[in-house]
Amino acid sequence: MAPVEPQREATGSTYTGEALALIQQVEAFARQLISFNFSTASDIWEFQINLLSLQRETQKSISNEKTRRKIEKTKDDSLQxxxxxRQHARRLGDALAxxxxxxxxxIIYxxxxxxxxxxxxxNxxxxxxxxxxxxxxSRGWGFPILHDVTDCLRIGDATFVTIDGKERKTRTIESxxxxxxxPRENPTASTQYEVTISFVGHEAPEKDFKFDIELDPEPDPPRRPDRRIDRQAKRMHSALMKQSAQIDTPFIxxxxxxxxxxxxxxxxxRWGEVREAIAEARSTGYSxxxxxxxxxxxxxxxxxGLSAEAITGEERIVSDIVQSGILSKGDPQYGIVTSFLPEEPKRSACNYLPFYLYSIPPEAICDILHGRLVIFSAAGVGAIASAIEDVGFRVEIPKSDHPLHSMRIFSxxxxxSGKRFTAEFGHLGIHFMECAHEFMGVEYVQDVILTMKTSTEKTLPGIIGD
Structure with missing residues (x-):
C-alpha cells in the first residue's frame, strides 16, 4: 500500500456522528487541562464534575448502541x-489525577x-x-480527587491532597x-440516608465528625449489605502500607x-526527538x-484521520524495525513487543504518564485524540534481556504471549554472614511500559533493577532474619 499521504491541516477525525460530537467535548476539556486554565480550586472541582458528566453521557451512548445492535442485528464500528x-475521557481523568x-x-500505582x-x-x-x-x-482536608473520574485510581472513592511546601500529603476514603x-407507621416521614466513611490509617482532622448533606429525596432501590466493603477496606490498607512504607525497610x-x-x-x-519526529510526520505523513x-x-x-488499513499497510514500519537493529541484539527468537497510542481499553490500569501530559504541542495531543496521529512503539525483547544481562543479571524468558511481563530476572x-542467595526480581512489566510510552531507553529498566538489587541486599537480614 502507498505511504500515508502528507497533509498539513488538522481538520479531520476518525470519528463520525455521535462519537465525533463526544470526542470534540473531550478535546475541549483536554485543551483546558493542558493550558491549566483554572483560576481557583473551585474551577478545577467544577472541571472534574463536568468531566464525570461527560463520561456518563458517553457510557449512556455505549449502552444505547449495544441495544440498537441487538434490535437491528447489525454490526459496525460505532460501538468501538x-x-x-470513553477510554480517552477516562485517561483525561487520569491526567487530572x-x-x-x-x-x-x-501514590498513584x-x-x-x-x-x-x-x-x-x-445516583x-x-x-x-x-x-x-x-x-x-471545606474543613481542611485538601482538594478531593474523585476516583470515579479516573481509570488509574481503583481503590477507595476519593483521595484528598494537601500541599505543604514541596510535600504532598494524601488521605484516601471509601464512602x-x-x-x-x-417507619411503617409514618411512611411519609422525611427521607433519610446513612453515610459511612472509611479511613484506613488516617485520623479525621477534627473530633466532631458529624455533618449534614442534602440529597435528592428519590431513594435508590433497597440493597443487601455490600460485602465488597470489607474487601475494599483491605485494598485500601494495602495501598496505604505501600504508600507510607519507609524506604529500604521491610514491612508486612x-x-x-x-x-x-x-x-x-x-x-x-526523549521529548526533543519526539517533537521533531511529530513535526516531520505532520509534514510527510511518516517518521x-x-x-x-x-x-x-x-x-x-x-x-x-488514519484508518486501520492505512496503519497496517504502511510498509516502512517493518523495514524500519529491521534496520533499527533492535532485533539483532540479543536472541532474535523472542521478537518484538508493540504498543500503540492511542491505547485500546484494557483490564489493567495504564501505569504510565497519560499522553495528555506529554511534552509535545497541544495540537499533537489533539491529533492523537482524533486518530490523526498514531504512535507505534516497538521493543526488542532479546535486546532488553541482553541489556539486563550486561549489568550482571541472569534472564529467562518463558514462552508467553506477554514475554516482557513474564520475564524472570535473577541475581x-x-x-x-556472607552467605550467598539467589534473588528473583519480577513484576517489571510496568517499567517496560513506562519506557515504551514515555520514550525512555532500556537504561531506565537497568537502573530500576539495580536499585531493587541494592535494596534487597540492604534489607535481606530483616527479611530472612539475622
Missing part, C-alpha cells in the same frame, strides 16, 4: 468508536492495583460522595450512602514481607526514531 471515546498528585507514582471500575450512575451513592467531598474539603426506609502487606525501594535514573524521556538498541518509535499522520546477592 464510542468505547475509544497525575497533575494534582504531582506525578508521584508512589498502589491505588491502581484492582480490577477496572465502571463509570457510576448518577445517591455518587451524589453523596460529591457532597461529602465538598464538606471535607457508602444507604437509603433508610421510613497482604500477609507477606515487602520492601519499598527508590532510586534515581539518568534516563530521560521514526530509535531510542536505543532496544526501543524505537514510529509516527504516522494523516489530517483526515546472586550476599546475605548475613
Amino acid at each position: 468508536a464510542l468505547q475509544m471515546v 497525575w497533575t494534582i498528585l504531582g506525578n508521584d507514582r508512589g 498502589p491505588l491502581g492495583e484492582n480490577d477496572p471500575v465502571s463509570i457510576p450512575h448518577d 445517591h451513592g455518587s451524589r453523596g460522595l460529591v457532597a461529602i467531598c465538598e464538606v471535607l474539603a 457508602k450512602t444507604r437509603h433508610i426506609e421510613p 502487606v497482604d500477609g507477606s514481607k515487602a520492601v519499598l525501594s527508590r532510586g534515581e535514573s539518568n534516563a530521560r524521556s 521514526s526514531i530509535k531510542i536505543d538498541d532496544a526501543f524505537m518509535c514510529i509516527f504516522l499522520y494523516n489530517s483526515a 546472586e546477592i550476599s546475605g548475613p
Whole structure:
C-alpha cells in the first residue's frame, strides 16, 4: 500500500456522528487541562464534575448502541468508536489525577492495583460522595480527587491532597450512602440516608465528625449489605502500607514481607526527538526514531484521520524495525513487543504518564485524540534481556504471549554472614511500559533493577532474619 499521504491541516477525525460530537467535548476539556486554565480550586472541582458528566453521557451512548445492535442485528464500528471515546475521557481523568498528585507514582500505582471500575450512575451513592467531598474539603482536608473520574485510581472513592511546601500529603476514603426506609407507621416521614466513611490509617482532622448533606429525596432501590466493603477496606490498607512504607525497610502487606525501594535514573524521556519526529510526520505523513538498541518509535499522520488499513499497510514500519537493529541484539527468537497510542481499553490500569501530559504541542495531543496521529512503539525483547544481562543479571524468558511481563530476572546477592542467595526480581512489566510510552531507553529498566538489587541486599537480614 502507498505511504500515508502528507497533509498539513488538522481538520479531520476518525470519528463520525455521535462519537465525533463526544470526542470534540473531550478535546475541549483536554485543551483546558493542558493550558491549566483554572483560576481557583473551585474551577478545577467544577472541571472534574463536568468531566464525570461527560463520561456518563458517553457510557449512556455505549449502552444505547449495544441495544440498537441487538434490535437491528447489525454490526459496525460505532460501538468501538464510542468505547475509544470513553477510554480517552477516562485517561483525561487520569491526567487530572497525575497533575494534582504531582506525578508521584508512589501514590498513584498502589491505588491502581484492582480490577477496572465502571463509570457510576448518577445516583445517591455518587451524589453523596460529591457532597461529602465538598464538606471535607471545606474543613481542611485538601482538594478531593474523585476516583470515579479516573481509570488509574481503583481503590477507595476519593483521595484528598494537601500541599505543604514541596510535600504532598494524601488521605484516601471509601464512602457508602444507604437509603433508610421510613417507619411503617409514618411512611411519609422525611427521607433519610446513612453515610459511612472509611479511613484506613488516617485520623479525621477534627473530633466532631458529624455533618449534614442534602440529597435528592428519590431513594435508590433497597440493597443487601455490600460485602465488597470489607474487601475494599483491605485494598485500601494495602495501598496505604505501600504508600507510607519507609524506604529500604521491610514491612508486612497482604500477609507477606515487602520492601519499598527508590532510586534515581539518568534516563530521560526523549521529548526533543519526539517533537521533531511529530513535526516531520505532520509534514510527510511518516517518521521514526530509535531510542536505543532496544526501543524505537514510529509516527504516522494523516489530517483526515488514519484508518486501520492505512496503519497496517504502511510498509516502512517493518523495514524500519529491521534496520533499527533492535532485533539483532540479543536472541532474535523472542521478537518484538508493540504498543500503540492511542491505547485500546484494557483490564489493567495504564501505569504510565497519560499522553495528555506529554511534552509535545497541544495540537499533537489533539491529533492523537482524533486518530490523526498514531504512535507505534516497538521493543526488542532479546535486546532488553541482553541489556539486563550486561549489568550482571541472569534472564529467562518463558514462552508467553506477554514475554516482557513474564520475564524472570535473577541475581546472586550476599546475605548475613556472607552467605550467598539467589534473588528473583519480577513484576517489571510496568517499567517496560513506562519506557515504551514515555520514550525512555532500556537504561531506565537497568537502573530500576539495580536499585531493587541494592535494596534487597540492604534489607535481606530483616527479611530472612539475622
